[in-house]
Amino acid sequence: MPRFSVVPAAYLVLTRESPHGTEVLLQLRGTTGYMEGWWACAAAGHVEAGEPADQAVCREAAEELGLTISPGQVSLAVVLQRGCVLGGPIEQRIDLFFTASDVAGEPAITEPDKAQDLRWWPLADLPEHTVPHERQVLEHLRGQAAPDSGTRPVLLTRGFDQTLTLIAAIGRNGVIGDGASMPWHLPEDLAFFKRTTMGGVMVMGRGTWDSIGRALPGRRTIVVTRDREWSARGAEVAHSLPEALLMAGDTEVFIAGGGQVYEQTIEAATRLIITHVEQEPAGPVTFPAIDPILWREDSRDVQDGFAWVEYLRRR
Structure with missing residues (x-):
């Protein structure tokens, strides 16, 4: 049997409180070659070789949103393990979702070829075309207390019962x-x-x-x-x-x-x-x-x- 391998990625779930409740920042995916035209977490990307995941999500926030965030400002909230019946290592994923709020600075689209729009959405009313596995995580986080550094992340799975x-x-x-x-x-x-x-x-x-x-x-x-x-x-x-x-x-x-x-x-x-x-x-x-x-x-x-x-x- 071939050795099992996964592709790790880090996602930033950036939230804020408003008179209408908790809002989450989402980007409308552009010409990325994957799930184009769908709403997704504000920043995300693969973890590079030799890079800790919390540093990876901060790097993605700087590259995609122009925000300076330190690893101490993010908390690992959800680990999503994804598989695909088609197989292949590129479809075996470990997605690490980090939450952050009260971040200094105004997020902006810094890679316009990859993101068509950037918008705050009520966490309780996500857009219809939210990337399915990211919706799964966001719906899990809905109503959850904001995790702190001592909160144990939750493991979710997707694709293994298909x-x-x-x-x-x-x-x-x-x-x-x-x-x-x-x-x-x-x-x-x-x-x-x-x-x-x-x-x-x-x-x-x-x-x-x-x-x-x-x-x-x-x-x-x-x-x-x-x-x-x-x-x-x-x-x-x-x-x-x-x-x-x-x-x-x-x-x-x-x-x-x-x-x-x-x-x-x-x-x-x-x-x-x-x-x-x-x-x-x-x-x-x-x-x-x-x-x-x-x-x-x-x-x-x-x-x-x-x-x-x-x-x-x-x-």
């Missing part, structure tokens, strides 16, 4: 479509898809969304696209699979296509729900091979012209 289920309809030749539409019309299978995913979270690529043409009711739909300008009613937008899975949270996530998204997630999946269709349509988009060494058939429901089959990953 599972991936790939759901698809596949022809005998492995084809699932032509990149724009499904090669068959099976009303019974559409009803099965609805029953199976209702109330859940779906992740899909832009092409799959376009082939459906709308948000499906009763489900969260997260669409992965490289287009930074794209949006659609009823869709939550992510610009990478790790972003999409972070947004999805610790739950079963249904991967609904297309071919590239299936390819990138099947190794991390624990369940496959496959409609095997007794047809061999032409088309360039295929489903990854289902290796019987890795997958065992758990159930099969034979219908007229197709079968619903559930596969579970072998331990």
Whole structure:
């Protein structure tokens, strides 16, 4: 088994008291390549080699906000350990959240390419698009007494209870479509898809969304696209699979296509729900091979012209 490694990062939770209660300073992320257009802690960044985390958060405050803070002015409040079912060391995180208040000086955006806005928000009323793992921490801190140097930090986790289920309809030749539409019309299978995913979270690529043409009711739909300008009613937008899975949270996530998204997630999946269709349509988009060494058939429901089959990953 490969050695486990993590990426450490330090976050500054800067608060103040107002007539409306406790407020927290958040920045609107700019062109950072990650969670762009989402609200996040006022300053944050990776801990550099040989650098204590409390010094790292003070360095980030100086670089991003123009504030001079000493390690004695911050308190470690929360340690968040994050994982991602996709694996890889860059997705294994230890996030160290430091709180501070009554800091001298006026915070300002000093790296305008990375932050579009800087604003105080009521801790009890965070903006809708707050980075999910940071929202988790801020909601935990809501109503908590301000920690002092003797307060023991709390450990939170995220991503370790998430599972991936790939759901698809596949022809005998492995084809699932032509990149724009499904090669068959099976009303019974559409009803099965609805029953199976209702109330859940779906992740899909832009092409799959376009082939459906709308948000499906009763489900969260997260669409992965490289287009930074794209949006659609009823869709939550992510610009990478790790972003999409972070947004999805610790739950079963249904991967609904297309071919590239299936390819990138099947190794991390624990369940496959496959409609095997007794047809061999032409088309360039295929489903990854289902290796019987890795997958065992758990159930099969034979219908007229197709079968619903559930596969579970072998331990």
